[in-house]
Amino acid sequence: MDQQKSTASLRQYLKASGYSFTKQRRKVFDCLILNHPIAMHELLIKLNDSMDPVSVYRTIDLFEKLNIVQRINFGWKYKLELTDNFVNHHHHLLCLGCGKVININQAEIETFIGYTAAKQGFLASSHQLEIQGYCRSCLTEAKKTVNRRVV
Numbered sequence: 001m002d003q004q005k006s007t008a009s010l011r012q013y014l015k016a017s018g019y020s021f022t023k024q025r026r027k028v029f030d031c032l033i034l035n036h037p038i039a040m041h042e043l044l045i046k047l048n049d050s051m052d053p054v055s056v057y058r059t060i061d062l063f064e065k066l067n068i069v070q071r072i073n074f075g076w077k078y079k080l081e082l083t084d085n086f087v088n089h090h091h092h093l094l095c096l097g098c099g100k101v102i103n104i105n106q107a108e109i110e111t112f113i114g115y116t117a118a119k120q121g122f123l124a125s126s127h128q129l130e131i132q133g134y135c136r137s138c139l140t141e142a143k144k145t146v147n148r149r150v151v
């Protein structure tokens, strides 16, 4: 979904929930479109010039309540991301080495989750799937270090 369209849908979405479309809400939302997922402290830094932290926290609280934003859990940490109402459904690979997050979108995963739930007579309405591990460049780096040690 392009940014213009998303911003228009945020306006409608807030209105439908009885909230107004303010400059600050728009700012937080735009930041989430450009950087997803993002940790709270990263969001605070990005918005530092134009918003005070309390307003950012308040806006995120509201966005979570209205299902505009969701938390993605990586171990005991979490990152924030727009929900499927605003971005295309996807999952994440999180690198434990460098912290990079890769968004993945694989139809087979969706089919498999639906099938697994249906086998139990269960109608799946939502799910999260986050995979932790090491990215290609961290693995290459690790190999280099091992080789250096051998030499």
Ligand SMILES: [Zn+2]
Binding pocket: 095, 096, 097, 098, 099, 100, 134, 135, 136, 137, 138
């Ligand atoms: Zn990495």
Ligand SMILES: [Zn+2]
Binding pocket: 089, 090, 091, 109, 110, 127, 129
């Ligand atoms: Zn999925």
